[in-house]
Amino acid sequence: MIQFKLDPKSGVPFYRQIIDQIRYGIASGQLTVGEQLPTVRALAVELKINLNTITKAYKELEIQSILETQQGTGTFIGPKAVVIPEKEKNAKLSDICQEFLMIARSYGFSLEEVINELKLKGGKQ
Numbered sequence: 001m002i003q004f005k006l007d008p009k010s011g012v013p014f015y016r017q018i019i020d021q022i023r024y025g026i027a028s029g030q031l032t033v034g035e036q037l038p039t040v041r042a043l044a045v046e047l048k049i050n051l052n053t054i055t056k057a058y059k060e061l062e063i064q065s066i067l068e069t070q071q072g073t074g075t076f077i078g079p080k081a082v083v084i085p086e087k088e089k090n091a092k093l094s095d096i097c098q099e100f101l102m103i104a105r106s107y108g109f110s111l112e113e114v115i116n117e118l119k120l121k122g123g124k125q
Contacts, residue, residue, distance in 0.1 A: 002030050006047055010099075014049055018057035024092075026066065026082040037067070037075045 002025040006014050025031035038046065040054045047054075058075055061067040068078045104114045 001035070004043065004047060006049070014047075015053045015057040015060070018043075018054065019060060020092075022057070022061060023066065023082050024084060026077060027084045031077050033077055033079050035077045037077070039074060 002021060004021055006017050040051055043054045044051045058067055062069055065078055065080045066082060067075055069075045
């Protein structure tokens with residue numbers, strides 16, 4: 001199961017962030033076929049957002065056959081494979097790096113310090 005995290009500063013709507021995290025979770029193998037997702041209510045409480053936001057994300061993924069909802073049982077990862085296009089992956093990585101560097105620079109770290117720390121952490125999981 002993935003841990004959902006929302007970034008209110010990103011400018012990306014919360015429902016879109018949830019959709020992306022589920023898609024990337026499936027593509028990376030963190031979420032597997034048949035795995036149950038949190039209920040709409042449980043996830044809304046956990047993330048402290050409106051139920052309708054979660055419902056919208058789940059419905060959009062259902063329409064794409066990525067999720068399957070079984071009445072009274074829950075929402076599950078469907079059998080449809082999710083492949084993230086290389087261009088989309090590169091754009092996401094670029095966004096992550098840009099935000100990360102902006103935060104690191106705001107604390108006064110140089111690019112060299114950041115690179116050295118990433119190299120140290122790179123081998124650790």
